[in-house]
Amino acid sequence: MLELADCRGDKVALNKEPEPLIEVRELRKYFPIGRGLFARKFDQIKAVDGVSFRIYRGETLGLVGESGSGKTTVGRTLLRLIEPTSGQVLFEGEDFRNVKGPKLRLMRRRMQMIFQDPYASLNPRMRVEDLIAEPLRVQGELRRYAIGRRVSELLDIVGLPGEFRTRYAHEFSGGQRQRIGIARALALSPSLVVCDEAIASLDVSIQAQIVNLLEDLQDRLGLAFLFIAHDLGMVRHISDRIAVMYLGKIMELSDRNEIYDQPLHPYTKALISAVPVPDPDVEAVRERIVLEGEIPSPAEPPSGCVFRTRCKYASSICSSKVPEFREIKPAHFAACHLIEKIEAENAVVP
Amino acid sequence: MTDLLRITDLKVSFRTEVGTVRAVNGVSYTLSDGEVLGVVGESGSGKSVHALAIMRLISPPSGTIDGGEIRLRELDLLSLDEASMRRIRGREVAMIFQDPISSLNPVLTIGFQLLETLRLHLGLSQAAATRRASELLDLVGISEAARRLSSYPHQLSGGMRQRVMIAMAIACEPKLVIADEPTTALDVTIQAQIIELIKRLQREMGLTVIWISHDLGVIAGLARNVNVMYAGHVVERGPVRSIYKSARHPYTLGLLGSIPNLGDLSGRLKSIPGRPPDMSNLHAGCPFLPRCAHATSQCVTAMPPIDMVDGGSHVVRCWNWRTVAGIKSL
Numbered sequence: 001m002l003e004l005a006d007c008r009g010d011k012v013a014l015n016k017e018p019e020p021l022i023e024v025r026e027l028r029k030y031f032p033i034g035r036g037l038f039a040r041k042f043d044q045i046k047a048v049d050g051v052s053f054r055i056y057r058g059e060t061l062g063l064v065g066e067s068g069s070g071k072t073t074v075g076r077t078l079l080r081l082i083e084p085t086s087g088q089v090l091f092e093g094e095d096f097r098n099v100k101g102p103k104l105r106l107m108r109r110r111m112q113m114i115f116q117d118p119y120a121s122l123n124p125r126m127r128v129e130d131l132i133a134e135p136l137r138v139q140g141e142l143r144r145y146a147i148g149r150r151v152s153e154l155l156d157i158v159g160l161p162g163e164f165r166t167r168y169a170h171e172f173s174g175g176q177r178q179r180i181g182i183a184r185a186l187a188l189s190p191s192l193v194v195c196d197e198a199i200a201s202l203d204v205s206i207q208a209q210i211v212n213l214l215e216d217l218q219d220r221l222g223l224a225f226l227f228i229a230h231d232l233g234m235v236r237h238i239s240d241r242i243a244v245m246y247l248g249k250i251m252e253l254s255d256r257n258e259i260y261d262q263p264l265h266p267y268t269k270a271l272i273s274a275v276p277v278p279d280p281d282v283e284a285v286r287e288r289i290v291l292e293g294e295i296p297s298p299a300e301p302p303s304g305c306v307f308r309t310r311c312k313y314a315s316s317i318c319s320s321k322v323p324e325f326r327e328i329k330p331a332h333f334a335a336c337h338l339i340e341k342i343e344a345e346n347a348v349v350p
Numbered sequence: 351m352t353d354l355l356r357i358t359d360l361k362v363s364f365r366t367e368v369g370t371v372r373a374v375n376g377v378s379y380t381l382s383d384g385e386v387l388g389v390v391g392e393s394g395s396g397k398s399v400h401a402l403a404i405m406r407l408i409s410p411p412s413g414t415i416d417g418g419e420i421r422l423r424e425l426d427l428l429s430l431d432e433a434s435m436r437r438i439r440g441r442e443v444a445m446i447f448q449d450p451i452s453s454l455n456p457v458l459t460i461g462f463q464l465l466e467t468l469r470l471h472l473g474l475s476q477a478a479a480t481r482r483a484s485e486l487l488d489l490v491g492i493s494e495a496a497r498r499l500s501s502y503p504h505q506l507s508g509g510m511r512q513r514v515m516i517a518m519a520i521a522c523e524p525k526l527v528i529a530d531e532p533t534t535a536l537d538v539t540i541q542a543q544i545i546e547l548i549k550r551l552q553r554e555m556g557l558t559v560i561w562i563s564h565d566l567g568v569i570a571g572l573a574r575n576v577n578v579m580y581a582g583h584v585v586e587r588g589p590v591r592s593i594y595k596s597a598r599h600p601y602t603l604g605l606l607g608s609i610p611n612l613g614d615l616s617g618r619l620k621s622i623p624g625r626p627p628d629m630s631n632l633h634a635g636c637p638f639l640p641r642c643a644h645a646t647s648q649c650v651t652a653m654p655p656i657d658m659v660d661g662g663s664h665v666v667r668c669w670n671w672r673t674v675a676g677i678k679s680l
Contacts, residue, residue: 066537173625203392204564208608208621215618230537233567237610237619274542276567278609280590283571290546291539294507 019093020054021191021224022078022111027051027087029070029077033299045298047073049248050087052325055192058218060225062239062256064232064271068295069245071228075194078226079111080104109139112185116197118177122169128155128180129165135187154183157220159213175206182213186221194226199234211238232275236260244268247306248298250325254332265334266342267307305337313338353423354525354558355381355404360418362396362403362582365411369630373399375582376418378656381526381558388573388590389562390605394626396582397562401528404560405445406435422526441471444519448531450511454503460514461499464521471522486517491547509540513547520551528560533568545572566609570594575663578602581627581637583653588664598659598671600642636669644670 029048048070055061065071077084080096089096091107099107112135115121122131129151136147152162158179169177178198185193195214199207211234217223229235235242236256243253244267252265263269270289277283291310296302302309308318317337325335336342362374374396381387391397402408403415406427420427422442430438447453455463461483468479480499487495490513503511512532519527529548533541549572552559563569569576569590576593578586578601586599597603607620624641636642636649646669654669668674 066539175625203626204566204605205392205608205622206625208619209623212618212621232538233610270539274538276541276545276565276571278566278570278594278606280570280594283567288542288546290542294509294540295537 020090021057021059021092022055023088023090023093024054024074024078025052025088025090027074027077027089028085029073029082030085043299046248046301047298048077048084049301051245051248051250053243053250053253055224055226057191057224058222059241060218060227060239062235062242063226063228063245064230064235064242065245066230066271066295068247068298070248070298071245072196074245075113075196075226075228079108079113079194081113105139109135109188110190111192111194112188112190113194113196114178114181114185114198116200118174118181118201121181122177124168124170127166127168128160131169131180132165132183132187135184139188141188150187154187157186157217158183173206174202175209178202178210179213182210182217186217189221190223192224192226194228196228197230198227200229200231207234214238232272244271247295247301249306249335250333251307251336252332252334254334258329258332264328264332264339264343265307265336266311266313266338268334270310305335307336313342352383353380354383354385356419356421357400357404358419358421360400360403360420361416362399362408362413363416364413366630371630372632373582373629374403375632377579377582377584378418379577379584379587381560383525384556384558385575386552386559386561386573388569388576389560389579390564390566390569390576391579392564392605392626394581394629395579397579398530399582400579401445401530401560401562404526404528405439405443406430437471440467440518440524441522442524443526443528444522444524446512446515446519446527446529446532448534450508450515450535451503453515454511456503459500459502460506461501464499464514464518467518467521482521483517486521487514489520489551490514490517491543492517508536509543512536512540512544516544516547516551520555520557523555524557526558526560528562530562531564532561534563534565541568548572566594566605578605581629581632583637583667585638585668586664586666588659592659592664596664598664598666598674599638599668600644600674601638603674604641636667644668644674646670 027048028050030044030046033043033045051074053061063071063074076082078089096107132151132154133147136142136150142150151165155162155165160176160179169180199210202210215238218225227235227238239256241254242256242259244251246267252259252263252268259268260272263272270291273289293310296309304319304321305323308314323335323337325333327333328339358378360374360377364371364373377400389397404420408415415428464483464486465479468474468482474482483499484495487498492498492510492513533544536544551557561569561573573590576588576590577584578599580601586593586597586602593602597606604622608622610619622641627637635651636654639645639649648669654667656665656667657671658665
């Protein structure tokens with residue numbers, strides 16, 4: 001919480017904008033497992049377990065992690081698509097969790113989501129114009145003719161020809177569908193858009209088109225993005241800062257370049273070294289840290305540091321004490337007991 | 351080095367409701383013994399279909415191999431009857447698929463499925479096959495191999511299941527292993543494990559591998575040669591370094607430009623405009639034409655021939671590759 005007081009992205013520092021758009025404090029989401037009469041209280045999956053971060057206006061925060069790390073749950077809990085178990089989500093300083101009724105509806109306009117699968121997230125029985133107009137109608141903001149005008153505007157913004165408006169989603173390719181999804185998300189002029197694996201199902205050349213579009217829209221509309229993805233190369237390209245999640249916790253958070261060039265947490269180091277680089281010369285010489293084993297079950301996370309079962313540095317303190325998420329260098333946060341020790345050892349070895 | 355596989359002018363099509371989809375339109379290449387070939391391309395480029403054709407897994411009447419020749423050493427695969435082909439699959443040529451959960455039978459233990467291969471192809475006794483099966487699991491890095499044989503696929507994680515698939519693929523020590531996006535469904539740290547595993551097996555067993563992937567990063571680290579596929583054609587082919595460092599085809603250049611450049615993060619991605627062609631409605635001429643910035647009138651009329659860029663190892667199918675290369679700043 002308070003230890004995040006100085007956690008600021010460089011972009012924000014330039015803008016001298018101290019107020020975060022959204023601040024997440026100690027967010028937790030536990031899902032019960034095993035239903036029925038005899039289900040025990042402690043049978044639960046700790047999908048998100050004490051996550052804190054901030055997103056500033058116009059900023060992109062990348063959230064990376066492997067499957068089961070809880071990154072999608074963070075995104076959904078942020079938007080209150082699912083209710084958190086505990087913790088706070090402050091949107092412009094106001095606790096989103098306590099807002100109810102019409103006010104909640106108004107706040108929801110400000111936060112939208114782009115989903116991974118453009119095939120499953122668009123209703124096949126609706127025409128493009130109805131898909132895009134639906135949020136406007138639900139929010140009851142505009143009159144009919146104004147809605148029509150707004151739809152044309154939105155199609156134009158996402159680079160789709162106006163004549164597409166009367167067609168159905170199945171007539172479009174994955175990239176075009178994702179543009180429709182983006183238009184829908186932008187309909188209510190949000191301040192924050194959560195992109196949950198928004199490019200994962202697209203071909204490489206189409207991914208690049210969509211990422212370029214998202215970046216243009218950000219510049220034009222001053223959007224903030226929470227960009228959730230497992231493709232670290234693309235996350236580094238689009239993000240200002242990056243948070244690395246593992247088993248429901250943030251392991252490291254820093255500026256995108258710093259986290260790639262000088263990662264501190266052993267998990268981040270392994271994760272980055274596992275990403276193949278599209279350059280045969282680099283691949284030929286680089287050393288890969290191959291992690292043993294797999295991510296443990298979030299129903300029975302390891303005691304202490306959740307990463308310790310796969311960490312080659314793990315010592316006794318790692319199993320007895322949960323590492324604090326702390327600021328190790330200015331604006332560079334990590335949760336590991338041994339960072340200073342590891343860094344000192346690495347400094348000795350040339 | 352001798353050629354293990356020689357494909358000449360392979361053509362595959364599928365009959366669908368929307369018309370005939372011409373998935374592979376004249377693919378030719380050779381593969382030498384012990385080589386690792388990377389095949390890259392986007393969905394619908396024909397990379398998986400051409401692999402299925404090598405395995406003769408294109409099933410009529412909807413899908414047919416319309417022409418060409420596939421030779422595994424002296425064997426003409428397309429002329430074999432089904433019974434002979436069954437002896438080739440798994441024994442001489444094995445395949446690892448993207449999604450191990452749908453490739454394994456969910457109601458049979460992995461031991462049963464591994465033993466089946468060993469007994470069928472190698473004629474091993476139950477006891478010998480069981481011994482061999484635990485050796486294989488050991489080899490692919492599955493601990494407590496003997497106990498794991500009685501597990502069902504759903505009891506294993508995605509990475510473990512892919513290890514089982516690899517064990518099954520190498521069980522009969524095939525000459526050629528085709529890996530079709532074997533790591534796409536896996537997390538990066540697990541992907542790294544599987545890549546290291548296949549690399550090690552390839553070295554130790556002298557396997558010849560065709561590795562199909564949409565991920566140019568994965569291919570960069572393991573292939574000796576690369577085929578770039580687009581609309582059922584190999585549009586560029588060459589040693590891995592030539593392809594990544596001096597690509598000539600506008601599509602290859604576009605593909606490389608679409609991935610973030612870790613050296614230069616400030617710039618925009620150089621995306622390829624438009625989208626892949628409708629494979630049921632291909633025109634004469636170069637299929638990349640509608641997305642190409644270098645197109646000339648020649649591109650409209652005919653598919654470009656296979657041109658050699660340097661001494662024959664690097665080839666490209668583009669009418670204008672000489673000028674494209676000149677504007678490599680793309």
